[in-house]
Amino acid sequence: MTSRRPCIAQLFVHAGVNSPTAMRRHGSAALAALGCMFAASTASAQISRHPTGVNVNAMGATTVFVTFGNLAGKIPVEAIWCGELVPASPDIGDRCDPSTIFGSLPHRYDLSRPSGSDGLTDIMSIPASVSRRAYQAAARGEASEFFYVRRFVDPDGGPDEYVTVSCRMTEGGARVPFAITEARITFATEDPVLAIRAGERVPPVRAKIVYNGTGRLTGRWEIVRPGEEPPRAEDLLPEASLPIEQRSRQRRFTDVERFDIFLPPVGEYDLAGPDPEKLPTDVDGEYRLLLRIEATDDKEGDTDLAAAAAGSGLVHTGGVAGFPMPHLRYHVGAAAAVGVATTGFRTLAPRAGSSFGPTGEAPDFRWAASPAALLYRIEFESADGQTILAAIVRAPLLRYAAPPMLRERAGTAPFRWRVVALGAGGRVLDRTAWTAAGFTG
16 A cells, blocks of 8 residues: 555655665665655554454454553553554654544543553444445455554654554454454243342343454352442453453452353353342341452463563453443342332332223323432233233323223233333333233124
8 A cells, every 4th residue: 555655665766766676776766765764664563562462253243452662651542443554744654544444432431541650451342334434444345454543742742653452353353362342131921020029039140242263251149248349340341341450450349259261262151140149138127239240361362461561461351342231230129029129119100900891081190209210101902912002101290091092902911001200221120110001802
């Protein structure tokens, strides 16, 4: 690519020297060119990184642990993916060609942290949208390699420096760093358990893990008991997502059960939760079940601190992720019934077992308030669990006048209804119990 042609070749061409014989006859030009190359290589080597290139999943998200070293006080700013590079002069290194940019690292996924005396660890979380654009460019005949470019600024006013990691597209199998790209944890029931009585057994738990590469998924389930300080987001990050010196600082909670499973390069795994008998329900209050992932050896992703000029030794990065692991909550209360929240959030009218005739106005559904709710979702189901109707009501409104289509869809068969309280971002805060009702002919 012309824009990335080595400095020495450019100077020879500019001087009209285009053959080895001519190059030997122009010693001064050669010396100047060599001096240019030395200066350029010295400047571009000021900040080191490892790995310098990595295999990534061409059809989905990829997460890679990258170490930068020899920062000399420079501060990382934006990170961009692109298809081609151009010289960053008068700054240092190669920057992205603006016409080939695929995307930038979202701020919420920027987990870069200082490491050692003069290093930085960076979790390169490539979104699936960037991979798709790179794949589409390759399908058009462009290079199958694209680039991750980190820009560092000098607070003293010196030139910016651009540091590049090459990304080689693959199918996301065994030669891609072992990383978790998605994790979901649920109770093995129709609904999450909101409250159970003291001494009752918690339903089984399962976790769906989506990943790249292959390796050992090693970790543990921990429980946060009522009254304990809840974990920070940093405590829930996989161990491999942190600099090596910060991993021991993550807070530990009560161990429930450990796991150590080999994951073949198939991309998905259903992880069984801990034995329900081991989950405590002896004290009233809120419990949190945490999924903690430990770092494992991964030859495709491990980083060499010496190669990055950030120390010495090998840092294991198997099981890295660009986000904290999710967790489950369950409530224990002596007066609570399964599926009924202890806050008083419940349906009010019509009462359980009510029936409505073939004529007259549509029934009016009412419920008690949930203190933190922003929205309420009212749900109607048939007796066999099929959805009949669902609607959203904005708080503080606590009623819903059912449209005629509810009668049309339900027919004369019994149905049931409930209300779900939603918070910021659509997060479920609470649910009422199901209430039975029906229409007559």
